[in-house]
Amino acid sequence: MTKYFLQKTLSQSVSVSGTGVHSGKQTHLTIHPAPENHGIKFRRIDLPGTQDIPALFKRVVDTSLATVLGANGAIVSTIEHLMASFAGLGIDNAMVEVDDYEIPIMDGSAGIFTQSITNAGIMEQTAPKHFLIVKKPIKIVDNDKYVMVYPEPCFKITCKIDFQHPLIGEQELTFDRAKNNFEKDISHARTFGFIKDIELLKKFSLGKGGSLDNAIIIDKDRILNEEGLRYPDEFVRHKLLDSLGDFSLLGMPIQGHIITRKSGHTLNHLFIESFLKNKNAWETGPTKME
Structure with a gap:
């Protein structure tokens, strides 16, 4: 009998609270299990009656400082770390309720989200998981930056x-889903910034919630965080984490090898746009378990 990879959701609801890195506001977030083929959706419980916002590329309204989704006037911002947790743990279906527009930054990584979901339990469902199966390479280039994908029998992502x-x-x-552990190897890598950029953000009333508790802050020749780095290469691990969150907005996991060089949210989203237009380069379907 052929066995396919199956969809997953949480075994029970889980809640976390924290500060929005740009708004500085306290936000409460609850992740609920969801039925098969539901996908990941966000619900603004502080705006009753507004439409749920699917975590899909077509709902992206801004990528300048973070990934922002919107629908009918409601937005949800800074979703990439939570989306990376869903992607890294293989969660296909969940309803995320938030009481403000910005997902909390927590400690600047996906670690708290990932641990909370793991503690709540992950439940396999009965419907097969569908993948975007890459058949031909696709590449998008911006000067010395690029994002590309080529066929591979499983999912890999290389970040440079x-x-x-x-x-x-x-x-x-390189993160290889078959060989690496997302929670241990990637989820705890924190966002980082240069002190000169943070001062500029604060001039424009952004980064209100940013601190040494939720970001690695770098000066000209030193890291300001007393505890130092969690991984020797924490910077590239966090960029890979962000990319996982961005590419999850395709709505299905990719079966292929993504390679990024000097990319960020904007180029990642331009790549998604190009990927979706190149319909002859991929197909969708379930994948057999070896």
Whole structure:
């Protein structure tokens, strides 16, 4: 009998609270289990009667500082770390209720979301999981930056970064779903920023909730966080985490190998747009378990 990968949801609801990195507001978030073929959706419980917002590329309304989804006047912002947790844990179906527009930054990583979901339990459902199965390479280039995907029998993502800073420089990392553990290897990598950029954000009343508790802050020649880094290459691990969150907005997991170089939310979303237009380069369907 042929066995396929099956869809997954949470075994029970779980709640977390935290501060929005840009708004500085306290936000409460509850993740509920959802039925098969539901997908990931967001509900603004502070705006009763508004439409649920599916976590899909066509709902992206901004990528300048974070990934923002919108529908009929309601938005939900800074979703990438939570979406990375869903993607990394293989969660297909969930309803996320929030009482403000910005998903809390927590400690700057996906670790608290990931641990909360794992503690709640992950339940396999009966319907097969559908994949976007890559048949031909697709690549999008912007000067020395690019995002590409090519066929591979499982999901892999390689992230390459290059910052002209002595504490970062060039870093590269591959995450292979079949071999690596998302919770251990990726989820705890924190967002990072340069002190000069943070001062600029605050001038424009952004980054109100940012602090050393939820980001790695870098000066000219040192890291300001007393505890230092969680991984020697935490910077590229976080960029990979962000990319997982961005690419999850395709609505189905990819069967293929994604490679990014110096990419960010905007280029990732341009790649998704190109990917969806190249319908001869992929097909959808369930995947057999080996």
